[in-house]
Amino acid sequence: MLEYLFAALLPLFFMLFFNRVLFTKYLPLAITIIILLIGFDGLHQPLPIQIIAGVSTLAGFLIGLKIHNKQKRKVK
Numbered sequence: 001m002l003e004y005l006f007a008a009l010l011p012l013f014f015m016l017f018f019n020r021v022l023f024t025k026y027l028p029l030a031i032t033i034i035i036l037l038i039g040f041d042g043l044h045q046p047l048p049i050q051i052i053a054g055v056s057t058l059a060g061f062l063i064g065l066k067i068h069n070k071q072k073r074k075v076k
Helices: 002-022 027-039 047-075
Strands: none
Touching (some): 002 047, 027 047
16 A cells, blocks of 8 residues: 555655756656656556556646746746
8 A cells, every 4th residue: 555655646746846956847757757667666566556656747747837837937
């Protein structure tokens, strides 16, 4: 059960953290996917955990895009 919680929260946290630090759109996505694949051995995890991590990464990406667009409007 703890694996599912980590699969849901870690990608979301990574996406939001890297988005706030790097101020780019797509680099946080690449870094998060690399961390999940290499660091947490993502390809050898059970399929439900991979699906949850993918949905969480997608949610983090969409939230990150909102943050990026909001920052872009403030700068102008």
